[in-house]
Amino acid sequence: MSKKILAILFAVVFPTLALANTYTLPTPNNDMIGKVTYDYIKPGKNIKQLARENDIGYYEILQANPHINPQKTYDWQKFTIPSKYLLPDAPRSGLVMNIAELRLYYYPANSNKVITYPTAIGMLGMETPTGTFKVIERLDHPKWYVPKSEIAEMAKQGVYLPKVMDSNPANPLGYYGLRLSARTYLFHGTNVPPTVGRRASAGCMHLYPENIKALYEMVPVGTNVTIVDQPFKAGWVGNTLYFQAVTPLYEDRQKWMHNYRPIYTKVIKDAVKQVNAKVDINWQKVKEMLKEPNGIPQPIGHIT
Structure with missing residues (x-):
């Protein structure tokens, strides 16, 4: 069977996956690429299957839905799908x-x-x-x-x-x-x-x-x-500066002694250096994002 035919069959069998990623x-x-979407637990399905259907990893879907107990999901429960990323x-x-x-x-x-x-x-x-x-x-x-x-x-x-x-x-x-x-x-x-x-x-x-x-x-x-290894990312969409955070890996948390400020500050300042302009940054919002990282990019500043 040719690769062309296999590709067509793949797109038919997995239409969402063929396009979503x-x-x-x-x-x-x-x-920035992608967008945040929403999906629901279908009858007889579970959170692991929902993650796979949306081309999302297990930790990703948990971080984006911190209010949900993965052991106690129910039919048609709504989930945030964090398919929006800073490169x-x-x-x-x-x-x-x-x-x-x-x-x-x-x-x-x-x-x-x-x-x-x-x-x-x-x-x-x-x-x-x-x-x-x-x-x-x-x-x-x-x-x-x-x-x-x-x-x-x-x-x-x-x-x-x-x-x-x-x-x-x-x-x-x-x-x-x-x-x-x-x-x-x-x-x-x-x-x-x-x-x-x-x-x-x-x-x-x-x-x-x-x-x-x-x-x-x-x-x-x-x-x-x-x-x-980049738990914190910053990047631009037009004149707006975005920040994305996930929980750092265990070994990074130990190495940095849970003091992430020097790390995320450098990431954000490096992004600001890319533009020859003054940037107004909402540092309070950055701190709020780091209290419970959900992996979804959010605007934190703009060119003034």
């Missing part, structure tokens, strides 16, 4: 992964589009690294070479893993992957989709099965990969 790249002086402070080319928001941005070459996907990242003690890398291999139905530590740990629980696991529904790599130049790290699929949008891996970044398939088909070997 692709945006026109804003002009160089603008940094990370990174080159707008190749793959840009912001581990703080558990989200990947892909800038296809020779295109005016940006595509974004939720991801899982490394657990505490198995952190996903930051830095610059390249895609060195595209993996179709990859085998999983099980780490000795994983074999030993699972054996304690009475589960005995093989040294090599062929591609099958139980393989945690899923059916597609992109290997980075730091060879032990990949973007890959998963056999447990509800873990997308969580800290749930040994350092790799895994995506919903339909998203890694789409990414695998688009991304060539040699693509640049930039991995950043």
Whole structure:
């Protein structure tokens, strides 16, 4: 079956996902994509399924709906879908992964589009690294070479893993992957989709099965990969300055001793430096946003 036919079938089977995560790249002086939407828990569904249907990660939907108990949802309960983003402070080319928001941005070459996907990242003690890398291999139905530590740990629980696991529904790599130049790290699929949008891996970044398939088909070997850690982002839409905040990762909270002021102040001031004008900033609003970060960009200033 040709890739063209597969793409058509994908758009038919997953019409919302095929469109929801692709945006026109804003002009160089603008940094916002997407919009906040709303959706409802359908009968027989749960919050994890709602997140996947809207191409949102688990932590994202929880942060955007802090008043909702994920264990006590009900039919037709309304949810805010935080599908509005400031682009990370990174080159707008190749793959840009912001581990703080558990989200990947892909800038296809020779295109005016940006595509974004939720991801899982490394657990505490198995952190996903930051830095610059390249895609060195595209993996179709990859085998999983099980780490000795994983074999030993699972054996304690009475589960005995093989040294090599062929591609099958139980393989945690899923059916597609992109290997980075730091060879032990990949973007890959998963056999447990509800873990997308969580800290749930040994350092790799895994995506919903339909998203890694789409990414695998688009991304060539040699693509640049930039991995950043940016819980606070600031950017422009016309003459208005926006700020976006998520809860920093645990290790960042410890490193910064919960004193985020130097971090977010620098982010905002760096954005102001991009314009040759006086900017009136509502610092009180910034502080209010940081009391309960919801991951949704909000206006905090404007050119005067």
